[in-house]
Amino acid sequence: MxxxxxxxxxxxxxxxxxxxxxxxxxxxxxxxxxxxxxxxxxxxxxxxxxxxxxxxxxxxxxxxxxxxxxxxxxxxxxxxxxxxxxxxxxxxxxxxxxxxxxxxxxxxxxxxxxxxxxxxxxxxxxxxxxxxxxxxxxxxxxxxxxxxxxxxxxxxxxxxxxxxxxxxxxxxxxxxxxxxxxxxxxxxxxxxxxxxxxxxxxxxxxxxxxxxxxxxxxxxxxxxxxxxxxxxxxxxxxxxxxxxxxxxxxxxxxxxxxxxxxxxxxxxxxxxxxxxxxxxxxxxxxxxxxxxxxxxxxxxxxxxxxxxxxxxxxxxxxxxxxxxxxxxxxxxxxxxGKWPENRSPRIRKFTTDLREAIVKPGQPFTGLLEATDAEKDTLTVEWTVVAESTDRREGGDDEAVPPSIPGCITRSEGLAVAGVAPTKTGPYRLFATVRDGKGGASIDNVPFLVK
Missing domain, CATH: 3.20.20.80 (Glycosidases)
Known part of the structure; x- marks a missing residue:
């Protein structure tokens, strides 16, 4: 690569x-x-x-x-x-x-x-x-x-x-x-x-x-x-x-x-x-x-x-x-043989009705994380819907960054989210980014299809 x-x-x-x-x-x-x-x-x-x-x-x-x-x-x-x-x-x-x-x-x-x-x-x-x-x-x-x-x-x-x-x-x-x-x-x-x-x-x-x-x-x-x-x-x-x-x-x-x-x-x-x-x-x-x-x-x-x-x-x-x-x-x-002084937060579970799902344009969805932090740092979550990449290359060659889709996240509270699927048909991913505020993060995503 x-x-x-x-x-x-x-x-x-x-x-x-x-x-x-x-x-x-x-x-x-x-x-x-x-x-x-x-x-x-x-x-x-x-x-x-x-x-x-x-x-x-x-x-x-x-x-x-x-x-x-x-x-x-x-x-x-x-x-x-x-x-x-x-x-x-x-x-x-x-x-x-x-x-x-x-x-x-x-x-x-x-x-x-x-x-x-x-x-x-x-x-x-x-x-x-x-x-x-x-x-x-x-x-x-x-x-x-x-x-x-x-x-x-x-x-x-x-x-x-x-x-x-x-x-x-x-x-x-x-x-x-x-x-x-x-x-x-x-x-x-x-x-x-x-x-x-x-x-x-x-x-x-x-x-x-x-x-x-x-x-x-x-x-x-x-x-x-x-x-x-x-x-x-x-x-x-x-x-x-x-x-x-x-x-x-x-x-x-x-x-x-x-x-x-x-x-x-x-x-x-x-x-x-x-x-x-x-x-x-x-x-x-x-x-x-x-x-x-x-x-x-x-x-x-x-x-x-x-x-x-x-x-x-x-x-x-x-x-x-x-x-x-x-x-x-x-x-x-x-x-x-030792963990760093400040460990990154961990996402233990990511539950959402979008996981590998085929949904309709604008269809509502929810999501919920189970996340922990070894130092008990306060965690924040950023939710983003991103279009699936259409620029796949060989051997790690340069790929274009797919766009994020605005307007999909309607509510984010604690480790929970609510939103609506994009109105345009096609493949997407829902990303969850958890941060500890001290330089550590975890990011998971699930793919879904709007059809």
Whole structure:
């Protein structure tokens, strides 16, 4: 998938997905190696892989064992440290110089917080128009990679090079050997320029045919990154069955994917509740680390921010308005064995006559929540009716945010709501956002159809 891009508004941090052209550095006008090259100096960090006597793999960061407790995303970094995280990954290097609200670049913040960074090197996808059979395009991309490595190879916070993300295509079987053979060339370029940091490439899922084709054509890879959702806890077993013997990182995981869940009769995917998502994050983190036969060296939870993908809440670990969700509490507990000082509120039950219902235009409805807060904070609820997304994309590509429908909520009192369905026919969702007033929130939704 692709990551969200941040927009700063006042004191709230909202994140959205911008078009691909904004997300990656276009190779139609790449930065030349000379423009980005840094002087050759002694490395400021050294990261190595080691296989212990018991057969387990481990990362050594400046000589010390390092297990990745990471997230995908690059905002709220102080909170990441407070929650027990020690690393984050980017999908492309164009974000590294981005100035945060404190005026400091992403790498400045990483150094100050002692966060290790998997620096993503964005490689082009054929579904976006790139041609892996065109020598001119390949050469341009190779020079881009070389220049980028020269620029950042002495960065103290650099942990691993993230060479590409799902270039084989999120639904492809990986049998197109052009991709793997080109990755072999690019990985060798990185190793020539920087022998002090491992190379990781991220694929979508741990399909056996894909992994075997990779192993046959891409031997220079050091670490395999795998993005997985419903099947995330079983990635270690799947890789073992495919014959993978090097270390791996679970580079994206979280809720069950929108393509993996039950759908309504009108084909709307049923989103997990915020409580179910939190349980998914925790159980996946524990199982993948404990049941991978020593090959998993860490993980990156997705996504440390918020993005529109199927819905505005499906994958975000933060609410659209910036509050942390229960999934963050779950990851903190998985990393540290302790809950954060202030836990997000929890929605225990969401009752409404709109749940997966087919209703008439303007038909009245009611809803009721059961919600609790560990610190007994006063809870408030915001109810919203939103149109179902009609802009579904592949692999996390940018999606348009569907509109909210005004006039549907007629009364909201405590944890109860009353309203009327939209007058225009079509699919919708009723969202309930519970906030504790101290930076925590939970958001659940139910789909319904006006017909």
């Amino acid at each position: 692709l990551p969200p891009r941040p927009v700063m508004r006042g004191f709230a941090v909202l994140t959205h997905v911008f078009p691909i052209a904004c997300l990656i550095m276009s190779l139609s006008s790449p930065v030349s190696p000379a423009a980005v090259a840094a002087p050759a100096v002694q490395p400021s960090s050294k990261v190595a892989l080691e296989r212990r006597a018991d057969g387990q793999w481990q990362l050594l960061r400046n000589g010390r064992p390092f297990v990745i407790n990471g997230v995908g995303g690059q905002r709220h970094l102080e909170l990441l440290v407070q929650m027990g995280g020690n690393s984050f990954r980017t999908w492309g290097a164009d974000d590294l110089d981005h100035k945060g609200p404190n005026g400091k670049s992403l790498l400045d913040q990483a150094r100050e917080l002692d966060l290790a960074v998997t620096i993503g090197i964005w490689l082009q996808h054929e579904r976006h128009g790139f041609n892996y059979s065109d020598p001119a395009q390949l050469e341009k991309q190779r020079e881009y990679v070389r220049g980028l490595v020269r620029r950042y190879r002495n960065e103290p916070s650099l942990l691993v090079w993230g060479l590409g993300n799902e270039m084989e295509g999120p639904t492809a079987d990986g049998r197109d050997t052009r991709i793997w053979k080109e990755l072999q060339v690019l990985a060798q370029i990185i190793k020539q320029e920087d022998p002090n940091h491992p190379v990781m490439t991220v694929i979508a899922g741990a399909g056996g045919a894909k992994v075997k084709a990779l192993m046959e054509n891409y031997t220079a890879i050091d670490i395999l990154g795998v993005n997985a959702y419903g099947s995330a806890a079983g990635v270690g077993k799947a890789l073992q069955e495919a014959g993978w013997q090097k270390p791996f990182v679970l580079t994206e995981f979280g809720p069950v994917g929108a393509w993996e869940v039950r759908h309504t009769s009108w084909n709307a995917p049923i989103e997990q509740s915020s409580q179910e998502k939190a349980a998914n994050y925790y159980s996946t983190q524990k199982m993948v680390m404990e049941d991978s036969h020593g090959t998993c060296i860490g993980s990156y939870a997705f996504v440390w921010g918020n993005k529109q993908e199927t819905t505005s809440t499906w994958y975000g670990m933060f609410a659209p308005t910036g509050e942390k969700m229960p999934s963050i509490d779950a990851m903190s507990y998985a990393w540290t």
